[in-house]
Amino acid sequence: MRFLLPLTATALVCLASPAMAKPAANPFFTPWKTPFAVPPFAQIKTEHFMPALEEGIKQQKKEIEAIVKNSAKPTFKNTVAALDDSGLLLVKVYNVFDLLKGAETNDALQVIEAKVGPLMAANQDDINLNEGLFQRVKVVFETRTTLKLNPEESTLLEKTYRRFVRGGANLTATQKDRLRAINGELSSLKIKFSDNLLKETNAYKLVVDSKADLAGLPEGQIFAAADAAKQAGLAGKWVFTLKSPSIWPFLQSAENRELRRQILTAYSTRCDKGGDTDNKAIFAKLASLRVEKSQLLGYKNWGEFVLAENMAKTPENAYKLMEQLWVPSLKVAKQEAAELQAMIDAEKGGFKLEPWDWRFYSEKVKKAKYDLDEEAMKPYFPLEGVRTGAFTLASKLFGITFTERKDLPIYNPEVQAFEVKEKDGKHIGILYMDFHPRPGKRGGAWMSTLKEQWIQNGKFITPVIYNVSNYSRPAGDAPALLTPDEAETLFHEFGHAMHFMLSNCRFRGSGNVAQDFVELPSQIMENWVFEPEMLKLYAKHYKTGEVIPEALVQKLKKAGNFNIGFAWTEKLAASLLDMDWHTLSDAKVLDATSFEKSRMEKWGLMAEILPRYRTPYFSHSADEYSAGYYSYTWSEVLDSDAFQAFKDKGNLFDPQTAKAFRKLLSKVGSEDPAAIYREFRGRDPKVEALIDKRGLK
Numbered sequence: 293m294r295f296l297l298p299l300t301a302t303a304l305v306c307l308a309s310p311a312m313a314k315p316a317a318n319p320f321f322t323p324w325k326t327p328f329a330v331p332p333f334a335q336i337k338t339e340h341f342m343p344a345l346e347e348g349i350k351q352q353k354k355e356i357e358a359i360v361k362n363s364a365k366p367t368f369k370n371t372v373a374a375l376d377d378s379g380l381l382l383v384k385v386y387n388v389f390d391l392l393k394g395a396e397t398n399d400a401l402q403v404i405e406a407k408v409g410p411l412m413a414a415n416q417d418d419i420n421l422n423e424g425l426f427q428r429v430k431v432v433f434e435t436r437t438t439l440k441l442n443p444e445e446s447t448l449l450e451k452t453y454r455r456f457v458r459g460g461a462n463l464t465a466t467q468k469d470r471l472r473a474i475n476g477e478l479s480s481l482k483i484k485f486s487d488n489l490l491k492e493t494n495a496y497k498l499v500v501d502s503k504a505d506l507a508g509l510p511e512g513q514i515f516a517a518a519d520a521a522k523q524a525g526l527a528g529k530w531v532f533t534l535k536s537p538s539i540w541p542f543l544q545s546a547e548n549r550e551l552r553r554q555i556l557t558a559y560s561t562r563c564d565k566g567g568d569t570d571n572k573a574i575f576a577k578l579a580s581l582r583v584e585k586s587q588l589l590g591y592k593n594w595g596e597f598v599l600a601e602n603m604a605k606t607p608e609n610a611y612k613l614m615e616q617l618w619v620p621s622l623k624v625a626k627q628e629a630a631e632l633q634a635m636i637d638a639e640k641g642g643f644k645l646e647p648w649d650w651r652f653y654s655e656k657v658k659k660a661k662y663d664l665d666e667e668a669m670k671p672y673f674p675l676e677g678v679r680t681g682a683f684t685l686a687s688k689l690f691g692i693t694f695t696e697r698k699d700l701p702i703y704n705p706e707v708q709a710f711e712v713k714e715k716d717g718k719h720i721g722i723l724y725m726d727f728h729p730r731p732g733k734r735g736g737a738w739m740s741t742l743k744e745q746w747i748q749n750g751k752f753i754t755p756v757i758y759n760v761s762n763y764s765r766p767a768g769d770a771p772a773l774l775t776p777d778e779a780e781t782l783f784h785e786f787g788h789a790m791h792f793m794l795s796n797c798r799f800r801g802s803g804n805v806a807q808d809f810v811e812l813p814s815q816i817m818e819n820w821v822f823e824p825e826m827l828k829l830y831a832k833h834y835k836t837g838e839v840i841p842e843a844l845v846q847k848l849k850k851a852g853n854f855n856i857g858f859a860w861t862e863k864l865a866a867s868l869l870d871m872d873w874h875t876l877s878d879a880k881v882l883d884a885t886s887f888e889k890s891r892m893e894k895w896g897l898m899a900e901i902l903p904r905y906r907t908p909y910f911s912h913s914a915d916e917y918s919a920g921y922y923s924y925t926w927s928e929v930l931d932s933d934a935f936q937a938f939k940d941k942g943n944l945f946d947p948q949t950a951k952a953f954r955k956l957l958s959k960v961g962s963e964d965p966a967a968i969y970r971e972f973r974g975r976d977p978k979v980e981a982l983i984d985k986r987g988l989k
């Protein structure tokens with residue numbers, strides 16, 4: 293359930309160097325004549341990116357120079373708003389690049405990516421460390437109380453000022469040089485980390501050549517594995533990979549314990565085996581550079597630096613919440629482990645529960661205890677049906693509609709484009725959806741923007757947004773059938789899309805949202821997925837169209853918190869690991885293996901559960917979500933509490949509450965999150981709804 297912050301003008305900027313291509317040939321240099329000015333993907337070639345990015349930087353540099361050289365006294369409009377308005381070409385190019393490098397990459401794009409990353413970081417520094425620009429922003433900031441700014445303007449001014457200070461504007465010349473060097477190195481290391489991970493994830497194949505070793509696996513999975521084998525030139529065999537739609541169902545169903553051990557071991561030792569693609573030293577170096585950077589900027593550690601901008605404010609507050617949930621989660625997980633062990637013993641298994649047994653036996657216990665079989669559920673969750681369910685939910689809550697537009701350019705034949713409209717037909721924006729794994733797509737699921745909503749010279753710019761994910765493909769004659777987890781992820785990413793789709797802000801900078809608030813719009817959507825009222829609307833058998841039977845709904849509801857101890861323990865273990873790495877206050881480069889081991893021992897993580905991510909493949913923690921993995925938990929406090937507002941009304945689609953929530957969505961990021969939340973709920977968030985919902989007492 294990954295989510296990447298959209299890149300706004302404030303979050304980026306870029307390079308300098310080689311010769312320019314002929315501008316006329318480059319589609320980035322002309323206005324797009326496509327419907328809704330979406331990118332003309334067919335015309336955009338790899339070689340267009342570098343010249344367009346370079347030109348974009350050049351243009352923004354000029355725009356910034358004009359701001360700095362303005363002889364008029366600094367005002368909000370001629371400085372802060374002008375800065376927010378700058379860099380339009382660069383954003384236009386980078387957004388397309390960013391989409392393709394995640395969803396449709398190849399060797400040529402990866403070569404460019406390795407250059408673009410550090411250059412973007414360098415150019416970001418050129419802005420953040422521009423003394424003349426900072427002085428103007430500072431003048432506006434220092435007179436802010438006299439300026440009669442509206443809340444969105446005040447927020448943008450404060451964010452802008454803090455960005456400069458956090459970017460090093462108050463440092464000495466020597467310190468600034470050091471900061472630039474650190475930023476450049478961080479950027480290169482992050483790219484190397486993610487390339488290594490992609491490489492190792494793609495490289496592994498579990499090849500099965502005997503049918504007996506497939507025992508326990510459902511037919512759909514066997515089909516998919518046979519298909520994967522064919523594509524790998526291994527026709528007649530079966531191939532399983534470390535991609536989510538392959539490994540997790542395998543671990544759930546495969547009776548062959550040795551093969552389960554092999555695939556989970558391959559997964560959990562990715563980038564941890566030495567050699568060129570080992571990530572341990574890279575991660576440790578990232579952590580150490582972050583200590584140095586945060587201390588240069590006056591903070592004790594990276595966690596303090598990051599959380600100062602978040603709703604949590606300090607690592608202590610984040611730890612407090614995590615610890616509050618960690619103790620009961622671990623307690624429940626231990627009870628679960630005992631149940632699984634009892635099942636193993638009853639079967640005379642003669643072994644002790646290990647991480648590669650957990651999913652397999654918990655599936656069995658679930659069947660025995662709740663008579664609930666995930667495979668029996670899947671026919672009610674065809675991908676099309678679940679997607680329609682998400683659309684239906686948005687229609688019921690916000691009164692909006694979705695129409696597929698086959699006339700829009702797409703970047704891969706599998707991608708679908710939808711136009712989103714108000715009830716009265718008014719255009720809101722475009723949503724691209726790209727659902728299945730491909731070799732050029734990185735793992736996970738995410739949302740980002742090709743064009744963000746804002747108001748340009750009085751003109752309302754409508755957003756273009758995408759959801760990219762890696763759900764199971766159709767197998768055999770059946771359409772793509774989702775697991776309940778996948779259905780939840782689809783709603784989650786769709787929630788992010790709704791946030792940016794329904795945004796109503798003047799500034800692009802308002803799209804930068806505190807990390808621990810930004811998961812509220814997505815996670816709240818997960819609350820509806822398995823509610824009986826909602827299931828009736830979308831969970832229909834792909835063959836018969838029959839609505840999911842009431843008995844199955846009841847079972848699902850009863851089993852709702854099954855295995856919750858495991859899920860929370862692995863999630864919180866990763867969150868704690870991330871925060872532990874980022875609250876170090878000594879820049880010494882540590883040995884990642886022993887650090888992780890000692891922290892997990894300190895927290896008392898049980899041996900049967902691995903942290904959801906281990907250090908060598910913890911890409912959230914290596915990158916945008918460093919010191920931020922707790923955000924999912926923090927946001928879950930918010931989403932559970934917000935969803936409770938609907939429940940309290942006795943109507944999960946209560947129009948008044950939905951209207952208030954749409955208002956919240958329209959201005960996320962444009963004001964202080966705590967204030968926006970208070971306006972919606974009439975009070976601060978409370979943790980009780982979450983503890984209740986998850987049964988973690």
Ligand SMILES: [Zn+2]
Nearest residue numbers: 293294295814
């Ligand atoms: Zn998310």
